[in-house]
Amino acid sequence: xxxxxxxxxxxxxxxxxxxxxxxxxxxxxxxxxxxxxxxxxxxxxxxxxxxxxxxxxxxxxxxxxxxxxxxxxxxxxxxxxxxxxxxxxxxxxxxxxxxxxxxxxxxxxxxxxxxxxxxxxxxxxxxxxxxxxxxxxxxxxxxxxxxxxxxxxxxxxxxxxxxxxxxxxxxxxxxxxxxxxxxxxxxxxxxxxxxxxxxxxxxxxxxxxxxxxxxxxxxxxxxxxxxxxxxxxxxxxxxxx
Numbered sequence: 001x002x003x004x005x006x007x008x009x010x011x012x013x014x015x016x017x018x019x020x021x022x023x024x025x026x027x028x029x030x031x032x033x034x035x036x037x038x039x040x041x042x043x044x045x046x047x048x049x050x051x052x053x054x055x056x057x058x059x060x061x062x063x064x065x066x067x068x069x070x071x072x073x074x075x076x077x078x079x080x081x082x083x084x085x086x087x088x089x090x091x092x093x094x095x096x097x098x099x100x101x102x103x104x105x106x107x108x109x110x111x112x113x114x115x116x117x118x119x120x121x122x123x124x125x126x127x128x129x130x131x132x133x134x135x136x137x138x139x140x141x142x143x144x145x146x147x148x149x150x151x152x153x154x155x156x157x158x159x160x161x162x163x164x165x166x167x168x169x170x171x172x173x174x175x176x177x178x179x180x181x182x183x184x185x186x187x188x189x190x191x192x193x194x195x196x197x198x199x200x201x202x203x204x205x206x207x208x209x210x211x212x213x214x215x216x217x218x219x220x221x222x223x224x225x226x227x228x229x230x231x232x233x234x235x236x237x238x239x240x241x
Contacts, residue, residue: 031192062094102133154208159199166192
């Protein structure tokens, strides 16, 4: 619900700003017709989502170096300093820290219960706790990627629509009996080219941004998987002793 409201607000604000920008743009761009407003709106939405994703991923990295944090936590795990590891997670405050903290908390509960579990059972329970935490964190990292991908696709179609409308205007000018309406012909060609350029620029921005974020998130989740697997194995061995 909150996510849908955010998108609606971005849509409305972007449309209002796009109308204002369209009015002050050079005449040759305004000749592109009303679809230029839509392309400006899509560009503004795309920029908004890109900035939002950059800020979210920066927050997900947490405080300080993630590599240094993982090394520190791994050392705490090997010496079974679970409380120190939890404190390190609370200090780091990133997505990786939140996920690993769930594993340490589960290990702490298992240790406090006094129940005798073999390493395999301990590993399964800790892994389950980490997977539940990942199910909460990963969607936050991937949020609005669909919106970025959709804008990239729609921009091409909007630009193509403007191109077609411009060509229709041009051929209409050519079809007049007698002399050709040069002004209408020029406006049609201008409309076609402006919309084509606008659609392609927005689409390229969207595709590059989408691939960048997907790659960055994949690398981040891979690092989390590697770290959690190592920690789960170590904690399971400690519990089994």
